[in-house]
Amino acid sequence: MQKFTCHVVLLLFLLCFFQAFSWSQFNQGENYEGSSDLINLEYHMGPVLASAINLYIIWYGQWNPTHQATIRDFLDSLSSSSSVPYPSVADWWDTVRLYTDQTGLNITATISISGEFYDSGYSHGVYLSRLSMQSIIKAAVTSHSRPLPLNPHNGLYLVLTSQDVQVEDFCRAVCGFHYFTFPILVGVTVPYAWVGYSGTQCPGVDGMISVIAHELAEVSSNPLINAWYAGEDPTAPTEIADLCLGLYGSGGGGGYMGKVYKDAWGNGYNVHGVKGRRFLVQWVWNPVKRRCFGPNALD
Incomplete structure (x- = not known):
């Protein structure tokens, strides 16, 4: 999505994370799991990401290696793995894959981290506009030191900003968005997404994972x-x-997130990932079902 409102949700099991609200959706009223009365989702004949995705991560700012490892493991979990128990992140992605282009091709099942760029020197400062993301991508693909490839065929660029970086309207109005680059700025048109680190407001990187999942589903x-x-x-x-x-989870709506699993510490999760990871993903x-769905659904 291009814009959504961000607010903190306190979970009963002491996990909080950032959620996103589109103003247009907010004004339409509450959405409930299983309801399709307000939905008029249409296909407008444009492309989807049907080819195997080469994902390029740009780490902007100073990052905790532990947080980076968590994010990488989530991204690595998107492609199916028989060793991950059900319900998995890849099972969650299967719903995203139901969407097709005008030729009938589904969104790809293959997402690979194909490159990482560390902009630890804050090349564009610590106060960024939305348009700054394209300049950051340009800097990453033209860097004299280990530049990322500029891949207009099946490249997807993910800009992640650290906790000390302030982005226009974050978190007052946005905690992530996706768009595409302008050739006049970057040289070609490539899809990209930005997500900001929300760990200063919520414990850990858990909230950021759900926003990353949200944006990857929509940019694809x-x-x-x-x-x-x-x-x-x-435009909205x-x-x-x-x-x-x-x-x-099942039964969610009206401020209730639905039924999810709990680990030994009471933290909520609804999908499994690689390396024994557990994630909470919206x-x-x-x-096909014409309703919100996840692999942890009870029906």
């Missing part, structure tokens, strides 16, 4: 803002994750 199904979304205004689309904000809209 609407990379050029002309594919899958609801609403009449492409309601996308497949926006439709399911705040829903993580549901997305299932176009």
Whole structure:
């Protein structure tokens, strides 16, 4: 999505994380798991990310290696692995894969971290605008030291800003967004997403994981803002994750996140990842079932 409101949700089991609300969706009223009365999700004939995705991460600012490892493990979990128990992150991604382009090709099942760039020197300062993300990508692909490749064929760029970086409207209005680069700025058109680290407001990196999942689902199904979304205004689309904000399990809605699992410390999760990881990831809209859905659903 291009813009969404961010607020802190306190979980009963003492885990808080950032959620996203689209103003257009907020004004339509509450969304409940299993309801499709307000949904008019349409395909606008644009491309989806059907080719295997080469994901390029730009770590902007100073990062804790432990947090980086958690994020990498989540991203590595998106592609299916028989060694990960059900329900897995890859099982969650299967719902995203139901979306197709006009030729019938589904969103890819393969997402690989193909490069990482460390902008630890804050090349564009600690106060960033939304447009700054494109300049950061440009700097990463033209750097004299270990530049990222500029991949217009199947590249996806993920800009992650550290906790000391302030981005325009974060977290007052946005905690992440996706868009595409302008050739005049970067040289080519490539899809990208930005997510800011929310660990200063919430414990750990858990909240950031859900926002990353949200943005990856939407950039894959609407990379050029002309594919899958609801609403009449492409400049403020309601996308497949926006439709399911705040829903993580069966029975969710009206401020209740739904039924999720708990680990030995009482932390909530709903999917398994690689290396024994457990993540809490919001549901997305299932176009076949016509409702919000996740692999931990009870029905």
